[in-house]
Amino acid sequence: MDFVQNFPAISILICLFAGIISSGLKGRTARYINTALILIVIFLSFCTLGYVLGTGEAYVYVMGKFPAPWGNEIKAGVLEAFIALFFSIIMLLSMWGGIKKLGDEVEDGKVFLYYVLNDLLLSSLLALVYTNDLFTAYVFVEINTIAACGLIMIRQNGRTIEAAARYMIMSLLGSGLLLMGICMLYDLTGHLLMSNIREQVEILFASGNYRIPLLVTIALMSVGLAIKSALFPFHAWLPDAYGYSTVSSAAILSSLVSKGYIFLLIKIIYRVIGFDIFYNSRIINILFVFGLMGMIFGSLSAIKENDVRRMIAFSSVAQIGYIYMGIGMGTQAGMAASVFHVLSHAATKSLLFIAAIGLTDVSGGSRQFVELTGAAYRNKWAGVAFTVGSLSMVGVPLFSGFISKLLFAQAAVQNNVKMLPALIVLGISTVLNAIYFMKTVIRIYTPVEDRSYESVKFGGMKLYAATLVGFIILNVFLGVSSQPVVDLIGQGLAMFS
């Protein structure tokens, strides 16, 4: 066995270790450990990606000495390694972008807890990405949920506590449904390991027995994960949680936490249930319809919003709708488009949150649109970054959002039944996106006469500006050289099954 094969397991374990050790340290040291940790994880994921691309096939890593159905396993393929790499890069940039705000908004005695939660959140995301065992996935879903609650409420004011409570209730409902699904699947198949479950499910499906429990299981798991990733009718927790928490938390929650659950769902579709059986279950149509509804209603809510952070949060509802629409198409192309949109939305939404905080800071801390007028002149870097994020969200060529919309459209054309609704809603949603994002961009670039607010120079925000540049590069990279990424995703999805 090659040494590189240890890297996924090591990256999960060092995250846990870093979290544990940070709980006994002061805030500043914990911050250094956190940064070093994320850099190490980036390096390890990069090596894993290189190794898997070299060998051309996924490998199974047994956690302990007991193989397949008896012990725990993790599995690393191209897609897993790439997502891990991407997630850790976004995590690093989000942390850097919000570091100054974190100091202002969190009590000094509790800053170290933020880094503890962050380390454990990263470990849970990596575990969700790599795991080959359903129960391990559930355990780390729990860690993920609790850590996300902590990230929301660490900025202590009434709104965040309420948002955290709401998030916790909805999220635990989702976890509960997922757990029930796992229990039923265990009852039907006698396994917890993904590949073994899949063999058994195929046998069950072929024999035609236990159709109803199998269908309910699929439904429970899909709905549970949909609630956790804020699909349209279950999105009530989202705007407050993203809108009032400290900015790093908002960026991490919107771009990583919800995406981790979506990735788990994709994994369950391919590795546990099997793509064809999932497709035959018709649950997929429900996901498709909810996705379409989310695309429109999320955007409508965003248009009505008068608070820039909450507007971006509502835009997330629409974008999650895109991802579920792709999954709901039931084709490989749709799935690939969804995975690409996971990446593109992660890169764009965190950029928008972090750029918005720069704009509101130079507008006296107010998030109302009236106050934001001309903010882009006062903080030029944030203005440019916000514009790039908006253009990417709307789907202008050169940026990542364009490619994902193109991929969705291509996938829709290949599907006879779902082509018309998908294309129409895609068009409407793009127009709505353009309305609210361009409205904001025009607003921040409208010059104002009276200079009542101070403007910020580059010298005062080097790290912040560097973060924004990093995000912009990531966005343009996804938009310009999309073909390698799309190929990678295709290769990864092929390795999945």
Add this chain to the structure above:
Amino acid sequence: MSRLKPQKEYEKTGAFRFFRWLSGSKDPYLGEVEMQPQKEFAVPEAAILDRMNEKQMIRNKVYDVEKNKKLAFFHKIYVIAAILFCVVLVGLLLYTVSYLPRTGNPSNPDNNTVSERYIEKGLQETGAMNIVSGMILTYRAFDTFGETNVLFIATCCVMILLMIDEAILKKQEANDDRRYEPKNDVILQGAAFVLSPIIFIFGIYVILNGHLSPGGGFSGGAILGAGLILYTSANGFEKTQKFFNEHVYKIAKITALCMYGIIGSYFYITGANGIENHIPLGMPGHILSGGIILPIDICVGLEVACTMYAFYALFRRGGL
């Protein structure tokens, strides 16, 4: 032959007092022990009024029927929808359960290779008499490490929510110490004096015998934590802090989790790479057996005890 004592002499004996106490005619402590009625903990009335006013204001603002007709409407809809949702979910689950394989039926579709191996080879592969311990701490050790971290992260979240700055805490305690520390409860202190050592010893026993008999780190740790809570609620935080303060708590928690992590990582990585891990399994049934189970049980037990106590202390007082 017994001789009757004179009445006066008899009244001085213990037997007389005992029977008098038994018949309820006189309380032996009355007049002998200095008794002071405890002062009720009182919140100044102005503060209550203030808070009520504030609450009323918020309520008026939020639930003003005139201005929030929409809200009242949606409130009704939410209640109805919630009830409907629950009923539908309950119905769906009951319906599904009726289609699930019957428990204990030999012709069930579930294939039993996993549980078969756990039961038949568990003892020989893990060295644990207690199959459950062997399963969660050897076969699925990674899951259990995650589970322990769930406890850890839950404490972190409670700390975020409830931990109060040390200086403020001191001030609050100086103002009304009775609210936090029942210092003079003789019955509780007496009971705790007898019970807590027994509880501690029993907890340690359960932890150390996790691989031999039912129990293990999670249950034993919960017992230890309960003992600590009993001791604290009887004797107050000041006495507990002499041996279990925030410093000790941090050291114990971090050591326990790190030890678990190190043992676990060694086990995972050697196992995955096919290297012999040199952990002796020992004779099944002996106290020093079971490979990694005993040390991991001790770590889990410490962590669970710390978590239980930290929850209690944070909710009660806002600090350890």
